[in-house]
Every structure is written in structure tokens, then in C-alpha cells.
Amino acid sequence: MAESSINKKIRVSGHIQERNGILYMILNWTDAMGNRGRKTLSTRLLVKGNRKRAEDMLSEVKKEQEDKLREMPGIEGLMFADFMEQWLEVIKPEIKLTTYGGYQINVKTAIAPYFRKKRILLCELTADDINDFYADQLKRVKATSVHKFHANISKALKYAVEKDYIPYSIMGKVKRPKPERYVGKFLKQSEAVELFEAVKGHRLELGVIFGAFYGLRRSEVVGLRWESINFEANTITIEHTVTVATIDGKNVIIAGDTTKTKSSFRTLPLVPAIRAKLLALQAEQEQNRNLCGKSYNKEESCYIYIDALGNRIKPDYLSGEFPKFLEKNGFRKMRFHDLRHSCASLLLANGVPLKQIQEWLGHSDFAITANIYAHLDYKSKIASAGAMTWIENTSLAQMSEIQGAEKPEITGKNGDYGTF
Numbered sequence: 001m002a003e004s005s006i007n008k009k010i011r012v013s014g015h016i017q018e019r020n021g022i023l024y025m026i027l028n029w030t031d032a033m034g035n036r037g038r039k040t041l042s043t044r045l046l047v048k049g050n051r052k053r054a055e056d057m058l059s060e061v062k063k064e065q066e067d068k069l070r071e072m073p074g075i076e077g078l079m080f081a082d083f084m085e086q087w088l089e090v091i092k093p094e095i096k097l098t099t100y101g102g103y104q105i106n107v108k109t110a111i112a113p114y115f116r117k118k119r120i121l122l123c124e125l126t127a128d129d130i131n132d133f134y135a136d137q138l139k140r141v142k143a144t145s146v147h148k149f150h151a152n153i154s155k156a157l158k159y160a161v162e163k164d165y166i167p168y169s170i171m172g173k174v175k176r177p178k179p180e181r182y183v184g185k186f187l188k189q190s191e192a193v194e195l196f197e198a199v200k201g202h203r204l205e206l207g208v209i210f211g212a213f214y215g216l217r218r219s220e221v222v223g224l225r226w227e228s229i230n231f232e233a234n235t236i237t238i239e240h241t242v243t244v245a246t247i248d249g250k251n252v253i254i255a256g257d258t259t260k261t262k263s264s265f266r267t268l269p270l271v272p273a274i275r276a277k278l279l280a281l282q283a284e285q286e287q288n289r290n291l292c293g294k295s296y297n298k299e300e301s302c303y304i305y306i307d308a309l310g311n312r313i314k315p316d317y318l319s320g321e322f323p324k325f326l327e328k329n330g331f332r333k334m335r336f337h338d339l340r341h342s343c344a345s346l347l348l349a350n351g352v353p354l355k356q357i358q359e360w361l362g363h364s365d366f367a368i369t370a371n372i373y374a375h376l377d378y379k380s381k382i383a384s385a386g387a388m389t390w391i392e393n394t395s396l397a398q399m400s401e402i403q404g405a406e407k408p409e410i411t412g413k414n415g416d417y418g419t420f
Contacts, residue, residue, distance in 0.1 A: 010069045012062045016054050018047050023054040025061055031069045034163065035090060039065075075165050080125050081116035083165075087156040097254055101245035106152050110137060123166060125157075127173035134177055143177040150176050184341035185334040187212065189349065192342060198329050206305050207318045209277065211339030212346075214268055215361045218336060219243045222315050223255065224304040229278060234270040238362065242303075244315050253314070264362035278304070285310075 012029040023043045030036050041061060043054045084107050092100050114133055130153065134146050150171075157169040187195065192212055199205045210216045210224070219241040228237045242255045270278075281304070288308050289296045297310035305313045322336040340361065347357050358365075391397060 010066060012066045012069070014058050014062050016043075016051065016058060021047055023047055023050060025054070025058045027061065027065055029065060029069060035086060037089070076121075076123060078122045078165075079116065080120050080122045081112040081114075083122045083160065084112050084115070084153075084156055087159055090159065091155075096258070097247065097252070098243050098245040101247050101252070102148070103152055104248075105246060106148055110141075111149055111152065122160065125166075125170065127170045130170070130174045134175075138177060143179045146177050147179060150174070185332065185338045186345040187334075187339070187342035189346055191331070192346065195331060198331070199325065202325065203307070203313075204318070204321060204325055206281070207313070207322070207336070208339065209274060211318075211336060212342055213271075213274065215340045215343030217241075217264075217340060218315050218318050220264070221318065222303070222305055222313055225302050226282065226304060227302065229270065229304070231270070231275065231279070234275060235267050236270045237265075237267045239265055242312065242315060251316075264364070266359065266362045268360065 010030065010032055012027065014025055014027045017024045017026050017040075023045045025041045025043060027039045027041070028036070029038075043050070043057050045054055045057075088100075088103060088107050091103070095103070111133070114136065115129075118129070120129055134149070137146050137149065154169070154171045157166070157171055160166045161169055195208060195212070199208045207218075207221050210221045211218075214236070216224075216238065220238050223241040224236075224238075225240055228239060229235075230237070240255070240257050242253065245252050245254055285301065285306065289298075289301065289310065292309055295309060297306070297312075300306060300312040301310040303312045307313065318336045322339075323333065325331075326333060344357050344361060347360065348354070352360075
């Protein structure tokens, strides 16, 4: 460990700022390990006539912060749990809020509580400690969740090495658990038709249409805006998302012109059936706007998926209500995200190559598409079956001729292959 990282001078600065007629204290500091921090506190004082009082409060708060920083343990006494929480705040300005929300849940509810009980120091952490943590977590969560813990710890220890808190990361010796392969459920083509008819007029209808036909993610469905639809060019552009993040235990809706990856930003053709549906919906929303007057939510009415009062449909509504709708109407059990899988399987069943499906779904890497859907590429297997001509020379083929059986079609009717 480098000496420069230990016992650095603690520095706390601050200033008064006016916001909406109230005086606020803005604190900035550098702790003994060189980490920077920032905090905003309200004085609850009105701007007029309270500047001196606010300055006095700032002096007291600066002193309190300095005392607090001095009481914090140095590198040698830093608990790994405390380090993980400090790392969380360091990276917060650098990542998306939704990503931070996921990291926070991992650290606050799993990683930090476990290692705090063990009282393991950052400088004493071993690969066995991490492996024991994974084994303990696998008793309650799946390997995919442990992979997220692994990613967080790896990034945190990399940061610790960069800051000279530790000489090297022990993650190279850690055994990451083997992930379980998830196979999504898929609608047959006939089931998709039945579902579209069953959901007609229901609040879920728009979500089902965009999920099953275009394979849109939940965040993309809710994030569709009218400006994304070009009725002249007959295109629909996926460029805006609405997501839910859990920050400090509270659900926060995050809307923005950002997609999951660069490839998720894509333009798709607006087919006649859905074009007609959207035009009718646009006219209906205009009528609702006129009827509701001031009660109509004009701020969110730019979105396509809204209720009669102009309120945007919440992302959780789709994932929560869709399974209930299926059960109530006699369909097989599946998640809303399985509509996206169904879209891919139906494209494959109708002869669309995996590369084109990657572009349709907005996957960043072809390997992602291939890993998830290659086992459904039925038509490539038909060619393989046709190449196995040697079976015609066996008694099985002779038996077929004796029985007078017709040679069956290997393909399913209307793209209904197996359990699609």
C-alpha cells in the first residue's frame, strides 16, 4: 500500500447558496483517504435578513463535518462493508441513476450487511471470504444475482487498487458461480392471434401490441411518444425510455432520451394495422383532452401510452397486470418480457435470420441474440434433417412404405413449431 494514501489532510469548504428564496449550505470535503464528498443542507432561513445567521450555521456545520471525518478510521482500520458503501457514493455521479439504484440494493441489502457481521477489514479481505459470501447468498438467491454482487465487488476493488488502498485485487482467485440458463416462454402464432383478440379494448392492449409485434422492452413501450411516430414515412423510432429505479428504498420514475444500449436506439417500420390503431388512439386522446379540460395531464400527454386523463401508464403496471390478465383469460402463465421472446420466436418461425432479429430487437451484440434464440432456429434444423438421407436405407423407411404413410411436412402450420 502506498504511503501517499494514508493520513491525507482533511479539507472541508462551504458556501451559502440561494434557492427559491431559501438559504442553503453547500459543503465540499476531502477525507483522510483522498475521497471527495459533497452535501447540500437547508438552513430553513429566508434570504432577506438572514445571511449572517446562515454563515454562522455554515461554520458550525463545517466543524461538525471535520470532526466526523477525523473520527473515520484510516485505511488500516477500514471495514470492507464501510468501503463498499463509500465506493457507492463515489461512483454515483458517474453512472445512470437506474444503474446506481441496482448497485445500491446489492450493496446495502446483501454485501455490506454480510461483511459487517463478519467484521472483515478491506486490507484483510481474501478470496475465500468472497467465496463464502457467494455460497451463503446462493441459499436465498439465484446465480444471476450473485453475478451482480461479483460485478460490484470487482469494480469496487479495482477502485481500491487505483487509490492505493490495497496493492492488488483478489478477484482473480474468486470462483464465480455458474449461471443457470433461463429459457423464456414463447407464444405460438395462433396464441398471439388469440391474445390480441382477448386484450382488445383492455388497458393492456397497447403494451401487448408493442411487446409481441415489435419486441419492445417494458421501458420502451411506456416511453413511446407521439413525436417518435412518423405517419408520413410510416416509421416508429425507439429513442426514449421510462424506467423505475429504487433509490434509498423509494421507487423513482426516470424518463429520458436514453436507451439500454446504442443498438437499442432503432427505427422500425409502422405496419398498416398498427398505424390505423395509433391514428384512432390519437383521435381518442384529443377528444379526452377536450372533455377533461384542466383536469387533463398535458405534461404527460406527449406519451402514447396514457390513460383517459392523460397520465402516463406506469412501467410496473405492465409487469404486474399482464400475468393476471393471462390467468383470468385462460392463457399460459408468462411474464410481460416473454412477449419480447415471443416476437423473436415468431420472427424465426417465419424465416427471419438471427442477424435481422438482432437489429429488430436492438441487441448490442449478435452473440446475445444467438445465445438466447439459436435453439429456436427450427428451419436450420430442417436442412440438417434432410441431409441425413442414410435413414432411407434402414428398415424404418421400409416400414413407412409398407404402412403407406405420406411423408410428413417437417414445418409447422402457420409457423407453429413445437412449443413456440
